[in-house]
Amino acid sequence: xxxxxxxxxxxxxxxxxxxxxxxxxxxxxxxxxxxxxxxxxxxxxxxxxxxxxxxxxxxxxxxxxxxxxxxxxxxxxxxxxxxxxxxxxxxxxxxxxxxxxxxxxxxxxxxxxxxxxxxxxxxxxxxxxxxxxxxxxxxxxxxxxxxxxxxxxxxxxxxxxxxxxxxxxxxxxxxxxxxxxxxxxxxxxxxxxxxxxxxxxxxxxxxxxxxxxxxxxxxxxxxxxxxxxxxxxxxxxxxxxxxxxxxxxxxxxxxxxxxxxxxxxxxxxxxxxxxxxxxxxxxxxxxxxxxxxxxxxxxxxxxxxxxxxxxxxxxxxxxxxxxxxxxxxxxxxxxxxxxxxxxxxxxxxxxxxxxxxxxxxxxxxxxxxxxxxxxxxxxxxxxxxxxxxxxxxxxxxx
Amino acid sequence: xxxxxxxxxxxxxxxxxxxxxxxxxxxxxxxxxxxxxxxxxxxxxxxxxxxxxxxxxxxxxxxxxxxxxxxxxxxxxxxxxxxxxxxxxxxxxxxxxxxxxxxxxxxxxxxxxxxxxxxxxxxxxxxxxxxxxxxxxxxxxxxxxxxxxxxxxxxxxxxxxxxxxxxxxxxxxxxxxxxxxxxxxxxxxxxxxxxxxxxxxxxxxxxxxxxxxxxxxxxxxxxxxxxxxxxxxxxxxxxxxxxxxxxxxxxxxxxxxxxxxxxxxxxxxxxxxxxxxxxxxxxxxxxxxxxxxxxxxxxxxxxxxxxxxxxxxxxxxxxxxxxxxxxxxxxxxxxxxxxxxxxxx
Numbered sequence: 001x002x003x004x005x006x007x008x009x010x011x012x013x014x015x016x017x018x019x020x021x022x023x024x025x026x027x028x029x030x031x032x033x034x035x036x037x038x039x040x041x042x043x044x045x046x047x048x049x050x051x052x053x054x055x056x057x058x059x060x061x062x063x064x065x066x067x068x069x070x071x072x073x074x075x076x077x078x079x080x081x082x083x084x085x086x087x088x089x090x091x092x093x094x095x096x097x098x099x100x101x102x103x104x105x106x107x108x109x110x111x112x113x114x115x116x117x118x119x120x121x122x123x124x125x126x127x128x129x130x131x132x133x134x135x136x137x138x139x140x141x142x143x144x145x146x147x148x149x150x151x152x153x154x155x156x157x158x159x160x161x162x163x164x165x166x167x168x169x170x171x172x173x174x175x176x177x178x179x180x181x182x183x184x185x186x187x188x189x190x191x192x193x194x195x196x197x198x199x200x201x202x203x204x205x206x207x208x209x210x211x212x213x214x215x216x217x218x219x220x221x222x223x224x225x226x227x228x229x230x231x232x233x234x235x236x237x238x239x240x241x242x243x244x245x246x247x248x249x250x251x252x253x254x255x256x257x258x259x260x261x262x263x264x265x266x267x268x269x270x271x272x273x274x275x276x277x278x279x280x281x282x283x284x285x286x287x288x289x290x291x292x293x294x295x296x297x298x299x300x301x302x303x304x305x306x307x308x309x310x311x312x313x314x315x316x317x318x319x320x321x322x323x324x325x326x327x328x329x330x331x332x333x334x335x336x337x338x339x340x341x342x343x344x345x346x347x348x349x350x351x352x353x354x355x356x357x358x359x360x361x362x363x364x365x366x367x368x369x370x371x372x373x374x375x376x377x378x379x380x381x382x383x384x385x386x387x388x389x390x391x392x393x394x395x396x397x398x
Numbered sequence: 399x400x401x402x403x404x405x406x407x408x409x410x411x412x413x414x415x416x417x418x419x420x421x422x423x424x425x426x427x428x429x430x431x432x433x434x435x436x437x438x439x440x441x442x443x444x445x446x447x448x449x450x451x452x453x454x455x456x457x458x459x460x461x462x463x464x465x466x467x468x469x470x471x472x473x474x475x476x477x478x479x480x481x482x483x484x485x486x487x488x489x490x491x492x493x494x495x496x497x498x499x500x501x502x503x504x505x506x507x508x509x510x511x512x513x514x515x516x517x518x519x520x521x522x523x524x525x526x527x528x529x530x531x532x533x534x535x536x537x538x539x540x541x542x543x544x545x546x547x548x549x550x551x552x553x554x555x556x557x558x559x560x561x562x563x564x565x566x567x568x569x570x571x572x573x574x575x576x577x578x579x580x581x582x583x584x585x586x587x588x589x590x591x592x593x594x595x596x597x598x599x600x601x602x603x604x605x606x607x608x609x610x611x612x613x614x615x616x617x618x619x620x621x622x623x624x625x626x627x628x629x630x631x632x633x634x635x636x637x638x639x640x641x642x643x644x645x646x647x648x649x650x651x652x653x654x655x656x657x658x659x660x661x662x663x664x665x666x667x668x669x670x671x672x673x674x675x676x677x678x679x680x681x682x683x684x685x686x687x688x689x690x691x692x693x694x695x696x697x698x699x700x701x702x703x704x705x706x707x708x709x710x711x712x713x714x715x716x717x718x719x720x721x722x723x724x725x726x727x728x729x730x731x732x733x734x735x736x737x738x739x740x741x742x743x
Contacts (some may be wrong), residue, residue, distance in 0.1 A: 005697055011516060016511040147498055208633040211553070363631075364554060371559040372632055374435065 151201030266354030416615025423619030436559025442569030494642025516675025
């Protein structure tokens with residue numbers, strides 16, 4: 001009797017477990033359409049056009065991707081019987097227009113013979129006109145809420161047509177587009193020319209937050225004929241689309257798109273973004289060109305941000321050690337410090353003018369309030385734009 | 399020699415209660431305290447520490463006291479309801495993270511079967527497993543949290559009082575229920591019962607012995623909750639409307655939805671199932687204490703598990719939120735069981 005009851009229970013429980021074995025369903029790799037890039041553009045009558053660039057997953061395309069240009073070339077060009085574009089071997093571009101981003105994505109799922117899968121998503125490109133409306137947060141949240149959407153995809157804002165932007169995106173170095181995009185964003189992060197925390201989930205969190213604002217990557221297609229000549233300025237002190245250069249990669253990622261809440265309100269150039277990274281304590285750049293001389297930062301740069309008790313001023317103090325590597329060192333350390341201070345003040349003023357607290361001073365000001373109602377009543381956000389700015393830099397040249 | 403064996407038995411029993419307390423602190427904190435106090439939920443979870451110490455002290459006072467049938471039945475009922483809460487949390491968490499597209503009923507059946515299989519091995523085996531994992535679990539959880547949450551870039555715990563002092567007070571009261579696993583200490587370890595009267599008469603450790611282990615378990619749960627609250631701003635916490643969403647240990651500002659995140663969720667699921675198994679085996683033991691016939695027929699687990707399964711199936715139809723709303727109230731019968739008087743055996 002004793003053992004029988006236990007054995008019966010054991011058999012029952014094991015049978016129960018067996019019933020759950022079939023709980024996993026319908027996620028065969030062949031049945032998924034893996035999206036790498038997603039673009040959102042405004043369409044007439046308040047609608048949105050969502051364009052996705054995905055792995056085609058066909059044998060012909062795989063052959064084309066491996067270097068067999070024949071099959072890929074034949075399939076190239078917009079349109080075709082299936083209505084899909086194959087701008088490069090191995091990838092297809094699909095688009096749909098609907099009232100909302102989610103409905104457009106559902107439309108793509110319904111019209112494509114495979115399930116849309118955003119787990120491999122690398123970039124989300126939004127048109128600037130759209131980003132300047134309050135719809136940005138809704139769009140990003142809808143994309144992030146898709147099943148297993150990759151929260152680490154980089155958010156990019158472009159003044160061009162976002163769909164065309166991702167059509168131009170190609171893996172020019174003979175690697176997969178997904179890897180190419182990863183390397184690309186990593187490279188620009190190391191150069192400090194794109195803002196930190198531009199990932200999908202981080203941007204959504206910053207847009208919702210009252211203690212900071214979001215900054216996304218700003219990018220545009222290269223227009224070699226309309227380069228901006230900025231005498232005296234650093235090479236990267238410009239916005240994308242104006243770099244005087246030619247290359248197989250038409251798209252340029254340079255600078256930041258600044259948000260105030262969910263709305264885009266301004267931009268920073270590549271150089272200004274570097275200073276923003278420095279003030280946030282997230283600078284990764286190890287080399288700097290100052291007045292024709294090359295310096296290296298071997299030691300960690302120490303940054304301290306605070307809000308002054310007496311007048312609420314936004315204070316930043318930077319302490320860095322530079323090693324002179326090449327070129328004639330024409331500036332004294334004090335002069336370099338003054339230059340950094342001036343640059344940081346300008347960037348902070350620009351952020352204030354855009355109503356964007358991308359440096360996260362709000363999170364510091366929040367510490368003075370005991371609870372959320374007291375913080376929300378304080379009106380710090382409204383006062384932010386007119387708060388005084390104080391930056392002090394200390395530079396040692398080793 | 400016998401004294402050492404008895405001490406070892408009580409040590410494993412206390413570890414089991416400590417693990418359950420830690421799990422309940424996190425689940426109640428994330429489920430009930432976060433919607434109330436937002437980022438101050440971790441502060442509310444600290445209230446669980448004195449509650450656990452007090453409950454361990456009260457449980458030690460009642461150890462060795464003969465349990466009357468109504469009291470044993472009430473104890474079994476409270477432990478079963480505790481198991482229902484744990485399993486409902488498990489279903490919500492798994493359904494929101496690991497197996498988003500699975501049918502909730504199938505997750506429920508798998509969760510119940512897992513917990514019941516754990517309980518089938520008997521209270522002694524489960525307690526030894528909890529004791530064996532006493533260092534490994536917090537270390538693994540800590541390492542995976544550090545990788546997946548990106549603690550150096552945390553938003554911070556400010557504003558410190560979250561939604562305000564009144565809400566924090568209510569959250570603290572809710573967190574008192576985390577001391578419920580102290581009820582497991584009212585039941586002697588099964589191996590001592592099997593060893594006979596001599597083992598049961600051996601001196602038991604003092605209340606500090608049990609209080610320390612329960613408080614350490616609760617502290618682990620509170621630290622985990624602190625990590626979640628610190629890594630997500632209060633706005634992100636407020637935007638988590640579903641129970642399962644809140645149970646995920648995920649930083650809103652630095653998503654790491656990779657291997658570490660999946661491993662952390664798997665660890666969470668495993669520990670919750672283990673804790674549910676502990677409470678189910680406790681309920682079985684309480685039913686055995688209530689009736690000799692049940693004990694002889696070894697039908698305790700069947701009788702303890704059946705209402706749990708029925709309740710869970712009912713919840714799968716009407717919604718799991720009922721378990722979340724009812725869970726803080728379990729503290730009342732638990733307090734009555736711990737504080738009430740009894741006759742010496």
